Amino acid sequence: MKTLEDELQNARDALVWQLEEGIDECIGETPMDRFQQALPPAAAEARLGEPNSGDTAPPQAVSRHVTSRPLEPPVQIARNIPGVQSAADLASQCASIAHLEEAVRAFDGCPLKQTATNTVFADGSPDAKIMFIGEAPGADEDRQGRPFVGMSGQLLNKMAASIGLNRTNFYITNIVFWRPPGNRNPSTGEIAVCLPFVERHIELVGPDILVPLGGPAAKTLLGVQQGITRLRGKWLSYQTSNMAAPIDVLPFFHPAYLLRSPAHKRESWQDLLIIKNRLASGS
Numbered sequence: 001m002k003t004l005e006d007e008l009q010n011a012r013d014a015l016v017w018q019l020e021e022g023i024d025e026c027i028g029e030t031p032m033d034r035f036q037q038a039l040p041p042a043a044a045e046a047r048l049g050e051p052n053s054g055d056t057a058p059p060q061a062v063s064r065h066v067t068s069r070p071l072e073p074p075v076q077i078a079r080n081i082p083g084v085q086s087a088a089d090l091a092s093q094c095a096s097i098a099h100l101e102e103a104v105r106a107f108d109g110c111p112l113k114q115t116a117t118n119t120v121f122a123d124g125s126p127d128a129k130i131m132f133i134g135e136a137p138g139a140d141e142d143r144q145g146r147p148f149v150g151m152s153g154q155l156l157n158k159m160a161a162s163i164g165l166n167r168t169n170f171y172i173t174n175i176v177f178w179r180p181p182g183n184r185n186p187s188t189g190e191i192a193v194c195l196p197f198v199e200r201h202i203e204l205v206g207p208d209i210l211v212p213l214g215g216p217a218a219k220t221l222l223g224v225q226q227g228i229t230r231l232r233g234k235w236l237s238y239q240t241s242n243m244a245a246p247i248d249v250l251p252f253f254h255p256a257y258l259l260r261s262p263a264h265k266r267e268s269w270q271d272l273l274i275i276k277n278r279l280a281s282g283s
């Protein structure tokens with residue numbers, strides 16, 4: 001027969017399991033589909049673009065003006081996901097980083113904003129030569145409104161420090177500006193609706209070197225299908241139609257992956273040395 005202590009232990013085990021699955025926020029006592037509530041039109045449209053939403057219209061592929069040296073152009077990305085056009089119109093009007101930040105904070109077209117506590121825009125120096133781009137804010141970032149302040153961020157800071165970089169001489173952001181609930185991966189629609197802002201962000205910062213952290217960031221920026229294991233450690237390039245010249249790109253393993261698989265820190269050390277040598281050469 002189950003004792004009270006057994007029941008309590010079961011409840012504790014269930015809570016621990018939920019925490020391990022990333023269910024770390026109590027939003028309400030009963031489940032609620034927030035997306036059934038009135039959403040701003042662009043957000044509702046971006047949700048339609050999600051892979052499992054039942055919206056089966058095939059995405060219309062449009063060239064993104066992105067080149068990648070060892071990979072085959074032209075690179076294509078779905079551009080007909082609803083909400084993307086309004087994001088693109090807004091982003092194209094932003095003439096400064098401050099203006100872009102204001103536009104992102106005011107933008108209601110990404111459904112992730114509905115469940116996030118804060119908009120996580122960027123950190124570091126916008127005058128830096130090197131710009132890191134991660135995947136999505138986690139719980140710590142959502143609480144503080146700054147990218148890479150949790151455990152991954154601490155590892156990234158250590159990696160950067162090993163080659164003389166810190167947040168006064170690098171810049172950092174993510175491919176989405178709001179935390180996906182429970183740290184799930186951002187959907188295709190959520191990424192697509194943030195992408196015009198991310199592209200404008202890169203244009204306005206104009207770094208010499210762009211470092212996507214992890215597969216989702218690298219694939220999104222480069223518009224390729226290859227996994228991070230194949231992409232990392234290779235110089236690629238990125239260019240939008242508003243850029244006079246391409247920017248060099250060196251994809252890295254995501255620090256969260258390195259925390260889970262420390263054996264791969266060795267390859268990341270090689271990648272850091274590539275950056276260090278490149279910065280030292282001044283080219």
Ligand code: URA
Pocket residue numbers: 134135136137138141146147148149150152153174256
């Ligand atoms: N992981 C990311 O990709 N971005 C953050 O800001 C934090 C963790």
